Amino acid sequence: MTDASIQTTKTETGEAGFGDYFALLKPRVMSLVVFTALVGLLVAPVGVNPIVGLASILFIAVGGGASGALNMWWDADIDRKMKRTLTRPIPSGKVEEGEAFAIGITLSVMAVVMLGLAANLMAAALLAFTIFFYVVIYTMWLKRWTPQNIVIGGAAGAFPPMIGWAVATGGISIESVLMFALTFAWTPPHFWALALFTKGDYANAGVPMLTVTHGRKATRNHILGYTFALAAVAIALGLTSVGGPTYMVIALVLNAMFIKGAWDVFRRTDADSEADSHKAERGLFKLSLAYLFLHYGALLVEASLKPFGLGGWG
Amino acid sequence: MVIKAEHEMHKRRFSRNIGLGLVLVGFVALVYGLTVAKVGELYQPEAASEASQ
Numbered sequence: 001m002t003d004a005s006i007q008t009t010k011t012e013t014g015e016a017g018f019g020d021y022f023a024l025l026k027p028r029v030m031s032l033v034v035f036t037a038l039v040g041l042l043v044a045p046v047g048v049n050p051i052v053g054l055a056s057i058l059f060i061a062v063g064g065g066a067s068g069a070l071n072m073w074w075d076a077d078i079d080r081k082m083k084r085t086l087t088r089p090i091p092s093g094k095v096e097e098g099e100a101f102a103i104g105i106t107l108s109v110m111a112v113v114m115l116g117l118a119a120n121l122m123a124a125a126l127l128a129f130t131i132f133f134y135v136v137i138y139t140m141w142l143k144r145w146t147p148q149n150i151v152i153g154g155a156a157g158a159f160p161p162m163i164g165w166a167v168a169t170g171g172i173s174i175e176s177v178l179m180f181a182l183t184f185a186w187t188p189p190h191f192w193a194l195a196l197f198t199k200g201d202y203a204n205a206g207v208p209m210l211t212v213t214h215g216r217k218a219t220r221n222h223i224l225g226y227t228f229a230l231a232a233v234a235i236a237l238g239l240t241s242v243g244g245p246t247y248m249v250i251a252l253v254l255n256a257m258f259i260k261g262a263w264d265v266f267r268r269t270d271a272d273s274e275a276d277s278h279k280a281e282r283g284l285f286k287l288s289l290a291y292l293f294l295h296y297g298a299l300l301v302e303a304s305l306k307p308f309g310l311g312g313w314g
Numbered sequence: 315m316v317i318k319a320e321h322e323m324h325k326r327r328f329s330r331n332i333g334l335g336l337v338l339v340g341f342v343a344l345v346y347g348l349t350v351a352k353v354g355e356l357y358q359p360e361a362a363s364e365a366s367q
Contacts (some may be wrong), residue, residue, distance in 0.1 A: 017326035018333025051351040055344050118348055 020094040024072055024103060025065025033064035033160045039296040040164025040179055043242045043303040048168045052118055056167040059115040063127045064278045066107035066133040067156070070138050073100040074139050078205035104135075106149025115167075123166040130159040144206060147213040149255055155180075161296075178237040182295060185230035189223045189262060190288040192262070196220070196265070197278035197285070220266045227231075227262035231255040234295060247298040261287050 041053055046057070056177045072079065072090055076097050079085035089095040108131050113269045116124030134156035143149045158180045165176035196219060202209045211219045234255055238248040261284040268280055305311025 015323045015326040015330070017329040019329070020326075021330070021333075047357065049351045051347045055348050058344070 016089065016094045016099075019157075020089045021103065024069040024095060024100055025062075025107075026068030026071075029060050029064050029068055029157070030046035032157065034185060035063045035293075036179070036296055037061070037101045037160035037164035039299055040161030040176060041082055041167050042164075043175070043299050044165050045241065046168045053167070055118045056115060056123065057164070059111045059118060060123075060163050060167075063111035063115070063131055064160065064198075066104050066111055067131040069100050069104035069107065070131075070135045071139045073097055074135070075143075076100075078144075078207060081249060083204040084200065114173060115163075119167040120170045122170050122172070123163050126159060126163045126172075127164050130156055130163065135157070144208070147208040147210040149208065150191045150210070151188050153185075154184050154191075156217050157187060158183035175237070175240045175242045178233060179242075179299075181233040182230070182237055185226055185233050185290065186288065186292050188226040189258075190285065190292075191228065192219050192223050193265065193281050193285040193288060196273065196281040216270055220268070224262045224266040227259055231259060237295075237299075241312065242299050242302060244302040244305070246311070247295075249303050250294055250298040254287075254294055258284075258287060258291055293307050 034057055038057055041048060041057065048122070072088055076090040080089050085091060090097055090100055107311075108128075112124050112128045115127050134153070137152045138149070138156055142152045146152075157258070160235040161179035162172065162176040163244040165179070166172065169176075192210060195209060196216060200209065203212050210222060234251045235248075236241055238251050243251075261280065265284050273281060302311040
């Protein structure tokens with residue numbers, strides 16, 4: 001690079017630091033991926049060598065991060081139009097679009113190949129499908145086309161526990177499908193509760209959000225509908241081999257609270273919501289954060305009790 | 315423009331080099347650990363006895 005080329009770069013420095021590349025991998029999303037994949041791996045009935053387990057979780061995280069980088073590459077145009085995303089590495093000018101694409105593709109291939117070598121082909125195939133689903137089906141195709149984009153995007157985020165389970169068992173089972181369904185059904189009420197009390201600028205960017213396309217009342221209805229589906233999945237998961245009394249008590253309490261919260265949100269008008277600064281919507285969003293963490297945490301508790309003859313349904 | 319010996323750009327480049335270096339060292343260590351774990355699994359007594367049968 002010559003001095004002349006430095007002068008023509010878009011940013012003040014024209015050079016990305018390591019942190020900028022790391023931000024490209026969406027670290028916050030990666031933390032959810034790591035946690036749920038780890039639970040999927042640890043609750044499986046087959047033990048895994050700790051180094052193989054650690055490496056597998058890392059490769060799943062890298063695969064998730066790589067799909068985040070490809071998402072930022074494709075969505076760079078709309079990220080420049082929204083306040084929330086203006087500080088991301090590409091819109092802020094720290095990382096070039098081509099660089100993000102190259103990093104995303106390279107890490108995707110590397111993560112899938114390495115997971116296949118470290119664990120098994122099923123886990124690698126699931127990771128490859130997750131990346132494909134998030135980047136092609138969600139980001140490139142459906143995100144800008146349907147207000148159900150959150151539901152579809154949620155599916156991509158729901159795969160990691162299935163991959164973790166596949167690392168240990170080499171297959172798919174009712175337990176791993178229900179763990180997928182738990183995150184899948186949780187995502188819409190979680191995100192739409194947030195959408196009800198934040199003023200996103202998705203409309204400016206041409207992304208159809210349910211609150212804009214179908215209105216806030218329809219969004220409240222959808223939240224309640226998905227909450228019932230979520231409760232059914234959460235209880236069903238408790239009846240499988242990874243559930244048990246501890247999980248079931250936690251699930252019953254949390255789902256009762258979540259249904260109550262969704263019901264309150266469903267019954268309110270926008271005027272009620274404005275009057276108390278969206279108290280019920282904020283409450284439901286906060287509860288949703290604890291909800292997912294505690295459900296997966298309860299599965300871990302059940303698994304950790306099993307060596308002592310406790311945990312599970314005996 | 316005042317030419318500084320240490321520009322912000324150099325700091326970013328340095329952080330990138332150090333970060334990438336650490337990632338590569340970590341990756342090598344991980345592959346080494348994986349190799350030891352995988353080879354170790356092949357030579358466990360159970361696996362050895364199964365293989366001999």
